[in-house]
Amino acid sequence: MRKAFSDSLMKEAENNPQVTFMTGDLGFQVFDEFSEKFGARYINVGVAEAQLINVAAGMAAEGWRPVAYSIASFATARPFEQIRYCVSYPNLPVTLVGAGRGFTYSTSGVSHHALDDIGLMSLLPNMTVVIPGDPTEIEELFPQVMRCSGPAYFTVGRFGEPRYQAEEPSVLGKARLLKSGQKIAIMSTGEITHEVLKSVNLLHSENIIPMVYQMHTIKPLDTVTLDNLADQVRAMLVVEEHFPNGGLWAAVTQWNAIRDKPIRLQRVGPPDSFILGNLNREDVRKKIGCDAHSIAITCRLLWNQ
């Protein structure tokens, strides 16, 4: 995904001379091509996330179109006040890119786990929040995010993630149908969608065929598609790699709470606690019940009820 991102960034910068890129001293060799080609439009501000955001804000105020980049946990929580006061409040077109959200950097410890980033960014007025799940979604959504007139939070994974098949292209603000199905709909966001698709494969032989939607845009939430789906399915399963507060689950339950006929909802995702134990991503997901196998179990229960 990082290659898809650096390629997408190059294209944006080639098409728009106002695009600038700043990093909080991360992305070794990933942006060499950008820096060689665009010179001073590339800035390494150092390990200084507050400054990363404030430089982006000042440049946006001068008409530039900044893309600010750091690891997701550092890009969001550390400079939250800078994002709130200097980007979101003046509604400046800054795209904040968080690399490696969720459990991407699982073995690096709690410092590197980003399970609150979507919540923090969704809290902010004017902010668009986009969490792609594969390289294709990066390529399709990044140009759309860069057309936003205000700020956006956009995430990228690491290298080598596979691409998944989908039945629709990625459109900003619209839930993306990956697989048609019936009776229940699985909604997920970001890279955990790969586990969802694996779980659907596991269930196929049992003739359990749920719909699968990738909710790449958390804010604004596509309530039109949710409303349509609610009339077609008996339950929705939300799968997320985020704390229970502030993420996709929170957004979907808020939508559901004010419906005349609320739909049955279930969640698969991390608990409201720090994840200790230094496990790799695969094993963390198993331990906390967010892997394909666990998703399949919940899905089967909903299907058979």
Added chain:
Amino acid sequence: MMKTDCPVSPQSISSLSIQCLERKTRRLRATCVQMAHDGGEGHLNGALSCMDLLVALFYRWMKNYPDNPKHENRDRFIFSKGHACTAYYAILADRGFIPMNWLAQYAKNNSPLPSHPCLHALPVLDWSSGSLGHGLGVATGMSYGLKLSGNPSRVVTLLSDGECNEGSTWEGAMFAAAQQLENLLVVVDYNRIQSVGRTDVLNGFTSFEEKFKAFGWGAKTIDGHHLPEINDALNEFPFESGKPSALIAKTTAGRGVSFMEDQVLWHYRVPSGDDVKQALEELGEAPLYFREGNPS
């Protein structure tokens, strides 16, 4: 009471005498005191301490265009110590950026002049302020952006000494030197008083000038109430070739009003009617805007 008869128009300000500007600082200070009383919001310590600096910047050194406030050739200005904005608003009104009668609305319900400056309420501003420690960082972004587009305009930010407690101020200082932002001026209003304590105590009696120099800046320390000295220092900008400049202005909190000077009490105390009367007498000038009962 001495009257101000200094002409004010965009064409004539460069010809104002130092005496005239000094009188103006007293009238602007009187305006701040009146605004704080009328609006029921204060921060007079920091407003009165930075007035001479603002006058030197807005009447002498900065390029600004009251008739076209967002002119691309203007020098950008961030009033980072937003709580002290009675001083900023008074200057904006006196220079013709905003109507004079707005000053009477300071800090009142639904006012274009809230107690911390807001870009949405007052679009003539370059930046909002209220949360401390952002001015320098955002100014570096503006400076970098201007350099990148080949625009020779300069960026000025006025910081309180208290907001130099913020780590983000020093992240910005590091960046400005690394990027050789010669078009950036930071003015520190070193009035030595913070919200509930003394700046020197809180920073361990260390020197701002030495800190900025250690960060790779050109820096000077001056008397921030002596207009000729301020003007001379500004005329030496940039203080060192290829470096950002920091002007450390030693000032007195509550300057010009005897019972406020150097008193932590007056960081955000609102003056009573009697306080206003005494303050205006000491300053020897009337506020800029008319209000019933004002001495005029």
